[in-house]
Amino acid sequence: MADIARLAGVSVATVSRALNGSTLISKETRERIDELARSLNYSIDVNAQKFRLKQNRTVAVVIPYDRESRQHISDPFFLAMVGSLADALTDRGFDMLLSRVDAENLDSAARLHSSGVASGVILIGQWRHHDQLNALASRKLPIVVWGTEMQQQLYCSVGGDNIEGGRLATQHLLELGHRRIAFIGDPQLPEVTHRHRGYVDAHAAFGLQPDPKLLVAVPFDADEARNGIHRLHRSGAQFDAVFACSDVMASAAMQALHQLHLPAPEAIGVVGYDDIEWASHSNPPLTTVRQPIREAGIQLVESLLRVIDGESVRPITLPVQLIVRSSAQRRTAPA
Numbered sequence: 072m073a074d075i076a077r078l079a080g081v082s083v084a085t086v087s088r089a090l091n092g093s094t095l096i097s098k099e100t101r102e103r104i105d106e107l108a109r110s111l112n113y114s115i116d117v118n119a120q121k122f123r124l125k126q127n128r129t130v131a132v133v134i135p136y137d138r139e140s141r142q143h144i145s146d147p148f149f150l151a152m153v154g155s156l157a158d159a160l161t162d163r164g165f166d167m168l169l170s171r172v173d174a175e176n177l178d179s180a181a182r183l184h185s186s187g188v189a190s191g192v193i194l195i196g197q198w199r200h201h202d203q204l205n206a207l208a209s210r211k212l213p214i215v216v217w218g219t220e221m222q223q224q225l226y227c228s229v230g231g232d233n234i235e236g237g238r239l240a241t242q243h244l245l246e247l248g249h250r251r252i253a254f255i256g257d258p259q260l261p262e263v264t265h266r267h268r269g270y271v272d273a274h275a276a277f278g279l280q281p282d283p284k285l286l287v288a289v290p291f292d293a294d295e296a297r298n299g300i301h302r303l304h305r306s307g308a309q310f311d312a313v314f315a316c317s318d319v320m321a322s323a324a325m326q327a328l329h330q331l332h333l334p335a336p337e338a339i340g341v342v343g344y345d346d347i348e349w350a351s352h353s354n355p356p357l358t359t360v361r362q363p364i365r366e367a368g369i370q371l372v373e374s375l376l377r378v379i380d381g382e383s384v385r386p387i388t389l390p391v392q393l394i395v396r397s398s399a400q401r402r403t404a405p406a
Contacts, residue, residue, distance in 0.1 A: 155368025237269025
């Protein structure tokens with residue numbers, strides 16, 4: 072850092088602030104320092120940083136804002152996960168800093184650590200940014216991600232078994248006699264990709280192939296789910312059930328079906344995902360796949376503390392469970 076300061080003609084403190092993205096430093100100076108740092112292959116001294124942060128008892132919990140997914144921080148699943156993490160951190164004597172960053176610039180999350188604000192980062196959701204997360208891990212950022220395990224993954228993830236969850240939801244509908252099951256979710260998202268794989272696998276176990284016309288590729292957004300059901304209905308595609316990749320989307324789908332005079336479960340069976348608090352209080356009560364949110368909070372915190380201590384921590388996949396309520400019912404005869 073002293074070498075960069077000498078070459079840039081600024082103080083070491085200015086270099087430190089610039090590399091941490093401080094807006095107190097002019098854009099031109101930050102860019103000049105960043106260029107010098109890259110040319111010198113500068114990287115943070117992880118051991119020195121750990122020494123500086125060893126008394127830091129704050130963990131940053133980061134919820135990226137993805138413009139395409141548009142999932143709001145008030146989403147009940149996010150709130151449940153934040154609550155679980157808060158409990159797990161409090162039990163271990165840590166404070167929680169909740170942060171929202173642009174998913175296109177996850178370096179903002181890294182600065183929470185490099186600036187000394189937080190001893191490590193828990194990121195809720197991979198979205199479409201697996202490569203960014205790998206880059207952060209390669210820079211030795213202490214980070215653990217709520218998400219699904221992916222190929223060539225350098226960071227530790229903790230997530231529910233999304234393939235099994237998709238299979239359980241779809242198998243339940245097939246066992247009830249449904250044969251044309253609409254899938255609501257964006258398969259470009261890693262977790263949804265795996266849920267869709269489970270959806271396909273369940274069909275294959277029954278000797279069936281899902282109709283691609285029944286894929287409603289929409290983000291985790293209630294309005295988009297409602298609109299997707301209306302578009303599917305207008306297209307003339309026949310469907311007798313819906314598997315939605317979140318309970319919020321499932322609830323929105325049931326509202327749309329009611330508007331179309333195709334109520335659940337009488338006309339269309341519906342299964343959701345997550346088992347958020349009000350899934351059991353919806354009308355009708357929602358059959359869904361329960362995510363292990365309390366256990367997830369514990370595992371995310373435990374994994375991060377091990378990463379901070381310098382351990383190499385393998386991704387963890389947690390079991391999920393089908394919770395049967397009354398939003399889907401047995402058909403008198405298979406369609």
